[in-house]
Amino acid sequence: MSTTTRREAVRQALDASAGFRSAQDLYAALRAEGSKIGLTTVYRALQALSDSGEIDVLRTDDGEAVYRACGSESHHHHLVCRVCSTAVEVEGPAVERWAAEMGEAHGFTGVTHSVEIFGTCGPCSRRA
Amino acid sequence: MSTTTRREAVRQALDASAGFRSAQDLYAALRAEGSKIGLTTVYRALQALSDSGEIDVLRTDDGEAVYRACGSESHHHHLVCRVCSTAVEVEGPAVERWAAEMGEAHGFTGVTHSVEIFGTCGPCSRRA
DNA sequence: ACGAAAACGAAAATGATTGTCAAAACACCC
């Protein structure tokens, strides 16, 4: 139950980033700063953290899983920069309602939703 | 430019299905019904069809790409069954507006969004 | 029918993710 050292290292690496990062990416960063952590362990840590709801995960266009340690643990969505992958947490009560209604209207049960907004953030837009 | 025979076969296989299908899946189905089509060609056809906006694509939880020939070519979203992957096309003007506003409010440009609703459809719910 | 260009498909390459398994780190007890 206690927070493992390795797992803590992965979490810190995530905390240090404002955007979504991939497992491979985090692994490279950790090794670069001297850690002897293994790739397998990074995957395991991310799996555990996302299972426990401590971090959010989403898929990039090419199917790669990317993770983020968000400030809020409550349900929210993201506005993600396509260039630097920085993300802003956003909420949308209207969207929550809409999704639930749609599901119910068509007789679906156990309804959930996946909502992400993509774009190019201010700094990256200017730089282009 | 003309619609290739192979590409047409892939499209028909998709038309015949109410839900989202993976490339591997479509390949197996086509071979099963006697076609000599190659896996590479299925991937190429799906790529071309989705590039031209003729079919929709999304990623399953485990990152696999799945495709669907939707009735409407205009912008819409999906309510997808987790069990049989059948999908219903849905629209949400409020969501469109919300996503655009969020992007603008945070200084993002070229804003797009990805919105899907998941659940278990009526038939599959009953069967459980 | 003839040659260039486009489409095909088999097989190899890629790349993220997962499975295996023995070694290392821990925890608890004597």
Added chain:
DNA sequence: GGGTGTTTTGACAATCATTTTCGTTTTCGT
């Protein structure tokens, strides 16, 4: 401190969807 059963770790192999390669076959215009 040493013994010992449990958990964590990491090197390496195995998966598996997707992409590349690269000859071969078709299609097309002439």
